[in-house]
Amino acid sequence: MHTKAAHNAARHLLAAIACGLAIPGGAAAAQPAMSKAGIPAFDEAMLAPDYWIGRLPAPDAVLLDAPATAAQRAAAYAPGGGFVDVRKLPATLTRDQVLDWIRGAQQQTPVKLAVDDAGHPVGPDTLQVLRDATAAGQVAATAPARYGLAVRRAPLRTYPSDRVFYASLDQPDVESLTAGTLFPGEPVLVAHMSADGRWLLAVTTQGPAWVRADDIAIGTADAVFGYAALPPGRVVTGDHVVTVHTRDLPALSQLDLDMGVALPRADVPPDQPVNGASPYASWPVRLPVRQADGSLAIRPALIRRSADTAPGYLPLTRANIIRQSFKLLGERYGWGHQFDARDCSGLVAETYRSMGLLLQHSSGLQGTSTALKHRVFTAADTHAARVKAVREAEVGDLVVVPGHVLMIIGHVNGEPYVIQDVPYAVFKDPATGALRRTKLNQVSVTPLLPLYADDEKTYVDAMTSLVQPTRR
Structure with missing residues (x-):
């Protein structure tokens, strides 16, 4: 039926596919005041990882060992x-x-x-x-x-x-x-x-x-x-790290490495140059190179010691979950990792990959994978049961809705907040009662409960799975 409402619903569905919105229908909670940024119940202090880490009782407790x-x-x-x-x-x-x-x-x-x-x-x-x-x-x-x-x-x-x-x-x-x-x-x-x-x-x-x-x-x-199969000698823990510039081997010069990429160590003499530079102030790693005939060769490359890397996977702690995800805060939204960026599933996958966990490349797979503990939600689950579940969710838990995934980063006055990579966020303006569509197009921090798909259903009512990667 080609009505205006049907057209808007189709647009909302496409935005959901792009990790922006959920599917319509359901009940809504009271809306808190809207900030100048177009996000309710928001303060700029929330954009600092220490704000959320400081609210945790044991932020450095290891959740899963090696x-x-x-x-x-x-x-x-x-x-x-x-x-x-x-x-x-x-x-x-x-x-x-x-x-x-x-x-x-x-x-x-x-x-x-x-x-x-x-x-x-x-x-x-x-x-x-x-x-x-x-x-x-x-x-x-x-x-x-x-x-x-x-x-x-x-x-x-x-x-x-x-x-x-x-x-x-x-x-x-x-x-x-x-x-x-x-x-x-x-x-x-x-x-x-x-x-x-x-x-x-x-x-x-x-x-x-x-x-x-x-x-x-x-x-x-x-x-x-x-x-x-080689063990990681260096794990990228920054949003992006590049190898050291070299004219000697252009294929390995300033090579872009994303968060969570793990590279084997290169055992090289400390007094012998690697691609024209001494390795003593850098980390030597091994990387694949495509030769002129298309065949594989493995060559050493250097990563600066000052770059954001670790000698192995980071400990899986709630503090590290927050620190790692916030390193991507403000990054432009990139569907399928376009624009040298990430999308919603890429954000959470790379956060966890830097700590040694593998999360799938799509929100749908993340919400159903047998490798992750999760609670499934269906139409039989009431709004009250869903709200209770997200209010009890822990830092690092994933809220999966059709086409999108969000990660819990903490609670303020009992209300859950998330970090998400999203084109748009939709909230109901408390002053007018009308929906307000805020174009974020980046990794953002928002409250969870006020997020809307349209005037009928919130994210919480659209939730299909609450994933708990930190629990076995």
Whole structure:
């Protein structure tokens, strides 16, 4: 039914997919006063991590020790855990399997492929061009699997194309072919090549997707998985860290490393230069490099000692959960890690990855993974029961609604607050009773209970799961 209400509901649903809103319907709580920033019950002091850490009774208590976090990482690759164990995929690929992965790549985003970046509708001809680029008709009956490591932060795509598409031009922050991101050192199985030879169909820990061929170095299974299995010698604990500039090895010069990326140590003589610089004031690490013929080599690189890194995963404490998530505060929203940034699931995944826990690449998987403890909510759960649950939620718990995830950072006067990466936040203006849509487009701190999807349902009433990553 093409009514104004139906049109608005559709817009709200798309925003939900973009980690901004929930699905409509339900009861609402009284609205606290609105700040000048358009957020109710908010004070600028709340933007400091110490504000929340200082409210905790035992902020530095270890919630899960190293064996427990290792067990969680293993469970993430077990059935229902949400991660693909690339090592266990068949070494000989069949045509049916590869074609299934080509189709699977196209399902790696919920965003409709409707218009191009000029606003022209996507018709059958454009879709056929994208399908032809996959070279599905050239898949061999059987072929050996190839393996590789990502050599840089690499965008994943649902089709082998750099073309840009959207569900609508008024949602430019949510690109239709975006399927996620690979990080340096991540292993992949290479299943197929695009028609133009510029893209590889890669099966990653997130599933199948297309990645540019020059972002992957091809090696033997032993070399690829041997590197991936090495213990972390340095873990990135800042929002971004870059390797030291070098002219000697440009591929490893100022390489961007995201929070939670773990790199093996490079054992180098302290008096011998690494890529033209002494290692004595830096941390030597090992990184994959793509050689001229596309093959894999492992080379040392340097990370400044002053950079925000750690010798291993950080202890899983509530103080560290807050500190790590707040390092991303104010970062621009990036659907599927676009714009060198993160989205809602990326925010919480990288926060926990820096402490050794693996969270899935989508809010939906985070809310259902068997590797994480969670409480499921259905239509049978009352508003009062939902409010009680979030008021009792602990720092680090995740509130999952359709298309979005938020993380509890504490309570003020018994009311829960969250950090979230979100395009928009919707609250009811206490002065007028009308909904106020505040464009945040960044990692933000907000109260949870006043958040609305529309005039009928709050986030709490849309909640499908309350995830408890810090508990076993």
